[in-house]
Amino acid sequence: MPPSKERYMLQALDLARRAEGRTRPNPAVGAVVVAGGTVVGKGFHPEAGQPHAEIFALQQAGERAAGADLYVTLEPCSHQGRTGPCTEAIIAAGIARVFVGTEDPNPRVAGCGIRRLREAGIVVEVGLCGGECRHLIAPFAKHVTTGLPFVILKSAVTLDGQTATATGDSQWISNSCSRRQVHRLRNRVDAIMVGIGTVLRDDPQLTTRIVGGRDPLRVVVDSHLRTPTSAALLHLDSPAETLVAHLAGADLAARRRLAAEGAVLLEVAERDGRVDLEDLLVKLGKRGVQSLLVEGGARLNTGFFEAGLIDRMIVFIAPKLLGGCGGFGIFAGQGVSRLADALRLGDIRMQSFGDDVMIEGEVKPCSPA
Numbered sequence: 001m002p003p004s005k006e007r008y009m010l011q012a013l014d015l016a017r018r019a020e021g022r023t024r025p026n027p028a029v030g031a032v033v034v035a036g037g038t039v040v041g042k043g044f045h046p047e048a049g050q051p052h053a054e055i056f057a058l059q060q061a062g063e064r065a066a067g068a069d070l071y072v073t074l075e076p077c078s079h080q081g082r083t084g085p086c087t088e089a090i091i092a093a094g095i096a097r098v099f100v101g102t103e104d105p106n107p108r109v110a111g112c113g114i115r116r117l118r119e120a121g122i123v124v125e126v127g128l129c130g131g132e133c134r135h136l137i138a139p140f141a142k143h144v145t146t147g148l149p150f151v152i153l154k155s156a157v158t159l160d161g162q163t164a165t166a167t168g169d170s171q172w173i174s175n176s177c178s179r180r181q182v183h184r185l186r187n188r189v190d191a192i193m194v195g196i197g198t199v200l201r202d203d204p205q206l207t208t209r210i211v212g213g214r215d216p217l218r219v220v221v222d223s224h225l226r227t228p229t230s231a232a233l234l235h236l237d238s239p240a241e242t243l244v245a246h247l248a249g250a251d252l253a254a255r256r257r258l259a260a261e262g263a264v265l266l267e268v269a270e271r272d273g274r275v276d277l278e279d280l281l282v283k284l285g286k287r288g289v290q291s292l293l294v295e296g297g298a299r300l301n302t303g304f305f306e307a308g309l310i311d312r313m314i315v316f317i318a319p320k321l322l323g324g325c326g327g328f329g330i331f332a333g334q335g336v337s338r339l340a341d342a343l344r345l346g347d348i349r350m351q352s353f354g355d356d357v358m359i360e361g362e363v364k365p366c367s368p369a
Contacts, residue, residue: 102127166326
């Protein structure tokens with residue numbers, strides 16, 4: 001069992017995860033109030049416009065908050081937004097110590113909340129379970145500092161590194177436990193993206209099929225609008241929209257047909273005859289998309305790889321062997337020519353789902369040897 005301080009912050013993290021993917025444009029945050037070694041207040045931020053995690057925890061603690069410790073995954077806000085500044089509520093409640101998981105990357109906060117609490121005589125410690133707290137808010141951090149979505153590329157491969165047979169058969173590489181995890185992942189992101197090849201080959205729905213799940217925005221990268229009007233993702237009982245990203249020269253009749261089926265058409269700049277993925281991310285970011293799950297085929301994946309746009313990789317590895325060299329991989333093309341130019345994963349996390357193994361990591365440039 002972790003030491004008591006870490007244990008309380010881990011409880012705050014668990015609370016924050018209850019609303020992961022529901023709070024934009026705000027981050028997911030959890031808070032715990034501890035008095036005399038007992039948790040007397042808990043809270044998390046459920047959605048924008050609702051009170052922040054600290055407020056719920058303080059309200060539950062009531063008078064027991066005086067002299068107590070507050071554990072919060074993210075630096076408390078000190079500015080007036082849709083809700084009041086949490087720092088003032090913390091000070092008014094008489095909290096003695098505040099343990100902050102990580103500083104707020106939002107330039108409007110950026111240490112101001114911590115400074116205000118210290119000026120009020122409250123002891124503040126920063127960095128408890130900091131890695132976990134930063135991992136939780138990575139999409140918010142990227143969006144609030146760059147305006148771009150945080151890109152998660154997900155794939156499933158056999159033990160010999162193939163995503164499909166030479167004939168294109170890929171259902172199913174991963175097992176049912178892994179597939180349920182993918183739906184939980186979809187439930188936490190703002191948007192999910194595939195290329196036109198996946199639409200034509202697999203006719204996916206791109207929905208979240210878990211109890212209480214929420215469908216993310218569906219994005220199809222379709223330079224020349226080849227998406228058929230019969231595509232499953234255009235005929236769903238889902239509140240989420242289907243957005244089709246295309247080039248300026250796409251056929252006008254195709255635009256009209258897809259718009260008539262409810263698709264949202266988004267014209268994107270061209271690069272090498274295809275949709276410019278960087279421009280697409282800029283446009284998605286302006287629509288408020290903080291997290292994007294890419295479930296594309298090798299061609300779309302390669303586009304993200306070559307443009308250096310992948311922030312996190314999630315790969316499910318199944319204990320299967322296809323053999324030969326005619327199958328498909330996560331990426332296409334030649335790739336890098338030197339190992340020194342490879343991308344490496346940091347902050348590695350591994351988890352088993354049945355007999356599959358999931359490897360997750362943040363993409364970082366590989367330093368020369």
